[in-house]
Amino acid sequence: MTAPEKSVEQRIDQLHADGIIDLHFDMPMDLYEKRDRTNVLATDFLPELETGNVSLLGAAIYIEDRYLPEMGLRVALDQISRLHTEAEGSGRFAICKSYPEIQAARETGKIAFLITMEGVEPLGTDLNQLRVFYELGVRAIGLTHARTNSAGHGGVFAASGSPAEGLTPFGREVVRECEALGVIIDLAHINPAGLEEILSITTKPPIVSHTNVRRYYDIERNISDEQIRMVGERRGVIGVNSILVSPREEESTLGHYIDHIEHVAKLIGIDSVGIGFDFFEFIYREWPESRQKELAAKFTTPHFIPDLTNHSHARNLTRRLIERGFSDADIEKILRGNWLRIFKETLNG
Numbered sequence: 001m002t003a004p005e006k007s008v009e010q011r012i013d014q015l016h017a018d019g020i021i022d023l024h025f026d027m028p029m030d031l032y033e034k035r036d037r038t039n040v041l042a043t044d045f046l047p048e049l050e051t052g053n054v055s056l057l058g059a060a061i062y063i064e065d066r067y068l069p070e071m072g073l074r075v076a077l078d079q080i081s082r083l084h085t086e087a088e089g090s091g092r093f094a095i096c097k098s099y100p101e102i103q104a105a106r107e108t109g110k111i112a113f114l115i116t117m118e119g120v121e122p123l124g125t126d127l128n129q130l131r132v133f134y135e136l137g138v139r140a141i142g143l144t145h146a147r148t149n150s151a152g153h154g155g156v157f158a159a160s161g162s163p164a165e166g167l168t169p170f171g172r173e174v175v176r177e178c179e180a181l182g183v184i185i186d187l188a189h190i191n192p193a194g195l196e197e198i199l200s201i202t203t204k205p206p207i208v209s210h211t212n213v214r215r216y217y218d219i220e221r222n223i224s225d226e227q228i229r230m231v232g233e234r235r236g237v238i239g240v241n242s243i244l245v246s247p248r249e250e251e252s253t254l255g256h257y258i259d260h261i262e263h264v265a266k267l268i269g270i271d272s273v274g275i276g277f278d279f280f281e282f283i284y285r286e287w288p289e290s291r292q293k294e295l296a297a298k299f300t301t302p303h304f305i306p307d308l309t310n311h312s313h314a315r316n317l318t319r320r321l322i323e324r325g326f327s328d329a330d331i332e333k334i335l336r337g338n339w340l341r342i343f344k345e346t347l348n349g
């Protein structure tokens, strides 16, 4: 190894020493599907998380269409149960509900989970269920996935086409109650009218846990320049997604992932960019071809970035940020600092 190479690796070591934060990971649904096994976290996830120095994950409760509507609540509860059992069993994870708990997890060398909810289907139309999920540890909620539910409408995987209306009365109640409880509002997936409405009835900094910029992949599900500015004005943070970097496979590269980071930073500053990798390949590759085709027909064919498909690849991102000329202070903000600010400012307790 030559001297300059060594210094880059040392810089990565230093930048990763305090851990990196990925605010969107669909792991609870995988734990649920593998509920006949034990130690799934320790065997299937921990090695990659440790290699990438991950210190906090947004663990997303998401309910697939095939469980809706009847099984939505039950599957959500089971996903949280699996998360608790697996976290305890491994001794290497901590489910955190507040900023001090996140700090304590770091100090004891545990990987923190912040439980998030991607779509409020488990709540049905019952606001009381929100309080239950809050007590179970849910600390960030996005009202919808890419579909309509009792709270609102998701943005579509096309340049336009979602309903022109924003939230339902129930959706507005959920948003107000989230702000009162100290649950972070996640704008990922919501349709444009819904995004605007949420910002008009909230005051705390919003997040977009996982998205890409429409400048490079122009679908409603991603975020427009105007929306980016709206989030920036409120000192929110946008987590850059790794699976909708480009509609074209050949452009789905680590370099182009960083173009998304740069675009957000150029519009609203480096203090508003974070990571929401949305790593999904581990689930996708286990699906039969028929199910992969169904996903392509309904949404899009995901193009996974070859050297950014799981958490063990986090060092590749940091290396490339260094090569692109980002300062250590800016990289630290992207890797964890900006998300930590959001936790400090929005979680109660």
Ligand SMILES: [Zn+2]
Residues within 6 Å of the ligand: 118, 188, 189, 210, 278
């Ligand atoms: Zn998503």
